[in-house]
Amino acid sequence: MKFQIMHESNGRIRVKMIQPRMTLDQADLLEAYLQTLDGVYRVTVHERTCCAVVWYRSSREELIGHISRFSYENHKELAPLHSSRALNRAYEEKLVGMVIFKAIRSLFFPAPLRMAFAIVKSIPYLFRGLRCLLRGKLHVELLDGLSIGISIARRDFGTASSVMFLLKLGELLEEWTHKKSVDDLARCMSLNIDRVWLKTSSSEVLTPLSQIKTGDHIAVHMGGLIPLDGVIEEGEVMVNQASLTGESIPVPKRPGMTVYAGTVVEEGECVLLVQQQSGDGRYDKIVAMIEQSEKLKSAAENKASNLADRLVPYTLAGSVLTGLLTRNITRALSVLMVDFSCALKLAMPLAVLSAMREASGYHATVKGGKYLEAVAQADTIVFDKTGTLTRACPMVAQVIPFGGHSETEMLRLAACLEEHFPHSMANAVVQAARDRGLSHEEMHSQVEYLVAHGIASTVGDEKVIVGSAHFVFEDEGCTIPDGDQDRFRSLPEEYSHLYLAIGGVLAAVICISDPLRPEAAEVIQALRQLGIRKTVMLTGDSERTAAAIAAQVGVDEYRSEVLPEDKAQFVEEERAKGHKVIMLGDGINDSPALSAADVGIAISDGAAIAREIADITISADNLFELVSLWKIAMKLERRIQSNYRFVIGFNGGLIGLGAAGILPPATSAMLHNLSTLGVSLRSMTNLLDHSSQPGHPHNQ
Known part of the structure; x- marks a missing residue:
């Protein structure tokens, strides 16, 4: 494809595609293509200008070559099933249309037409307020209806029109942010199966x-x-x-x-x-789940919603009392024009949804606001080892055959069994067989997977098992071939071991290299600085392996040779002591502990059941995403408290100034709605500076 370089700097380039116009689908396809390129870590495509901005770490010439070879026809398979681009375009046009129409009404409509327009537009607000009154519910809709109705009754159509415009603008922004956040979450939670x-x-x-x-x-x-x-x-x-x-x-x-x-x-x-x-059905079901799941709201959201409704009667009573004491309807109306509930009901959910959206930008999928709240309050974090503190892609370092068996055949047999189960060590065995060009036909009967132990099947007339030493030698009673005891005792200690037995006799030991994540120790130190008081590692590996990894990463405590129920029991014991516990894991055997924790966090390329049970999922690329998640959660808590203080203080001041006669009703309404809009817009801003986060490409 032809393009023109519009601007470039170190690691960033802006290109303009040579085409008359770019459709939303084409923009999505181009963005998806650029994101698949090695070395590209961020892409923004602007369909209106036919431009793409690319942040990259690879060779400039290589990137330009990839862009020049791109075509919409040859890369249709990259098109996403769901995109937020059309959603954003629709709401952008609605927002711009509202503002332009408001300006046109104010500048060009004659007074009688503006008056008629305000009366017609007030009908829904008056109807909702009347409905609340008839049902005996003093909610914010009643205050909105009263303030608009009294303004119209006093022939103050400018104030009524401004109040309605700001309310409508706030509703539009809330709806936009909510749908965008739900869409982002749903796409993150959609299937990722190849x-x-x-x-x-x-x-x-x-x-x-x-x-x-x-x-x-x-x-x-x-x-x-x-x-x-x-x-x-x-x-x-x-x-x-x-x-x-x-x-x-x-x-x-x-x-x-x-x-x-x-x-x-x-x-x-x-x-x-x-x-x-x-995949449409899956996406639609997730959207419905997010929108309907009230139980996933954080305590702060529920508190804001309940407090907003509880404050309405006090605002109404304050307005009546001001009118009775001052005998001045203008002062009473000034109080009525101000209430706490608009900002509380609008800003708090926006803050939480925006934080969840921002977390998805750091490859963390949060399934509900209450889990962010729990992360901010956590003081204990429990790590699984394999695939979590260590790389999710361990490698086969060596295959040691026993009993005269062939190394090649034993690896082929192990891969045949292991390929049916999504675990990091199983993946390592399958990949090693693939790298050596070892293909196989299915030569076993039904495979049985025993959680945290291993795999059992039958080949011919003999039982074949592969798994841990505990499973092979203690549970199954397998023996070591005569004459191989010394060889068995000299197995290399620097590796994890996977044991393969045929007919009750050890046939091979597969040595697995399980490299530690280079950032693991630094991440644990960063979590301590954020307030985590206890870090624990739980693993089914031997004491020797567990001790070595624990020393390298610097956890406070570790347990070795634990079963899934042991992990869950440990988490429950910590919670019983009053700790707020986070569990981080990736395997089927971590699922009970993920469920038992206050918040379960799964690695995205781990077992499917772990991802489904977990409350939060982070990508496997970099554990610093966990630190970013923690910072977002903590800053969200501070933002919510800041919003509370601002809403109460600012609106309380407006009520006082209105009751004193200093602020007229129109000014009170304007300042109140502008403050609501301001605190809502602030709640939608990012909590973190993207480029300053650990693990960000600029900081590598």
């Missing part, structure tokens, strides 16, 4: 999701995310539907029953008949 197991007549084939059609059969194993809506044809499973229905207990699903995209198979495995090809 491949699924397509069931054929002879075996299961790993197939790109884009190639799956309605009517195909796909297999979903325990711990797997159901990628598409469908009907169960084979197998019985327990499905966790919390992400869509809020049900905390898994529900049984049998042949003939419908399952939905985004839910997780907790137990069993099944074959689905695909009924829905696109």
Whole structure:
């Protein structure tokens, strides 16, 4: 594609695409393409000017080459299913239209026409106020109706028109921010699945999701995310539907029953008949969940909403009392024009939604405002080790065969079993086999996954198991081949070990290199500076491995060789002591602890069930996103308290000045609504300076 470089500086370039106009779909496609390029960490596309601004770390020539090779036709597969660009365009046009029409009315409409317009526009406000009065509810709608109605009765149409304009403007901004935040969250929570197991007549084939059609059969194993809506044809499973229905207990699903995209198979495995090809259903269900889930509101939001309604009678009583004491209707109206509820009801939810939106910009998906509040109050954080403090992509360092078996064949067999389960160590085994060009046919019977232990299956007539030392030697009673005891005792200690046994005899030990995240120690130190008093690491690894990792990252406490129920029990014990506990994990075995914590945080490329159960999900790229999340949560708390102080102080001052006769009603109404608009706009601003955050590309 042809383009022109409009401006560039170190690590930033602005290009203008040579085309007459750019549609919203084209802008989304171009932005999606640029974001896939290596070294590009931020992209903004402006469809009105046909420009793209790119922040990059790669070679300038390489970036320009990629842009020149771009075409809308050849990259259609990158188009997002859902985009917020059309939503923003619609509300931008509404906002500009409102302001322009207000200016036209004020400058060019004759007085009789302005008066008629104000009367017609006041009818909905008067009707809502009257409805509140008839129902015996003293809510903010009553104050709005009274202030507008009294202004019109006094023939002060300018004040009535200004009040209605500001109320309408506030409603529009609130609706815009709410829908934008919900849209951002829904897109973050939508499925991120590339491949699924397509069931054929002879075996299961790993197939790109884009190639799956309605009517195909796909297999979903325990711990797997159901990628598409469908009907169960084979197998019985327990499905966790919390992400869509809020049900905390898994529900049984049998042949003939419908399952939905985004839910997780907790137990069993099944074959689905695909009924829905696109991801629209999943997105729509998430939007409905976010919009309807009142239980996810933070205590600050509920407090603001309740306080706003409780203050209405006092504002109304103050207006009546001022009128009785001063015998001046103007002073009484000045008090009536001011209330606390508008700002409280508008600014607090906007602050929370904006913070959730901002967190998504740091690759943290927050499922409700109350979880941000809990993060800000937390004093204890519990880490899983593998895939959390260590990299989510461990590598096979060595395969040590026993009993005369072949190293190649043992890796092939282990990969055959491990590829069915989404865990970081399993992924390492599968990747090692792929790197060595080891292909295999499905040669085992049904695979059974035992949480935190391992995998069991049957090959031929022999039982094959792969897993931890506890599972292989203690639970299953496997033995070491004669003559290999010395070799077994000399296994390299610097690696984690995965044991493979055939027919009750050890056949191989797979040594896994589990590199520590380079930022882990610095992140834990940063969390301490933010107020975390206790950091704990829980792992199923051996004491030797756990002690080494704990010393490197600097946690206050660690536990080794723990089972999933042990992790959950530890979290519950800490909460019983009065601590506010955050659990961070990525695997199926972390799910009980994630549920038990005040806030469960999952790594985005971990097990699907962990992501679904968790209250917050962060990306696997950089643990500093956890620090950014904490800072957003803490600054949100401070912003909410600041909003409270401003709303109470400023509006209380307006009421006092109005009662004293210093401010006329029109001025009181104008200042009150402008302050509401101002505090709302402030609540929508970012809490953090993006470029100053640890882990940001500028600071690497």
